[in-house]
């Protein structure tokens with residue numbers, strides 16, 4: 001499978017290669033994943049973060065993994081065999097439906113690699129609104145992007161947003177830490 005070929009076929013993939021594990025560690029390394037009841041990943045791609053997050057969550061943590069691209073979903077399905085994972089071939093704004101289906105009201109963390117700049121505005125707003133609705137009050141939404149353009153939008157919805165730049169990835173990326 002070539003990431004680049006998939007990007008040519010499906011622009012909503014939003015990247016021509018996988019992210020670095022080092023950037024993943026920057027995103028969620030400070031989270032208390034061991035104690036989390038529920039963790040969500042948006043835009044898992046080929047699972048570069050998924051497999052690392054699985055090593056960090058607790059034995060009873062539920063891990064919801066969203067991926068819309070059919071090929072990546074198939075790869076994830078083949079690669080991941082873990083009863084803590086709920087693998088979802090659907091769009092991130094449906095978070096509420098899937099967590100309620102597992103009798104969960106709120107999640108501890110949302111780790112997002114969604115290409116926000118390529119997602120239509122109404123869907124993007126709905127993803128952000130629903131993320132806040134289903135995030136615990138002391139939870140965190142973390143997002144990487146190659147541009148800082150969504151800072152204002154995220155700021156409009158979240159109580160606090162911290163923006164930083166990381167060079168642990170090529171190309172370097174912006175990290176948005178968002179607090180409800």
Ligand SMILES: C[S@@+](CC[C@H](N)C(=O)[O-])C[C@H]1O[C@@H](n2cnc3c(N)ncnc32)[C@H](O)[C@@H]1O
Nearest residue numbers: 013015018019043044045067068069091092113
């Ligand atoms: C930039 S890639 C990141 C993949 C991987 N997490 C990484 O960091 O290498 C973004 C992923 O989000 C997926 N995606 C795009 N829109 C989505 C949506 N609305 N809901 C869920 N996944 C989506 C794409 O198919 C793609 O695999």
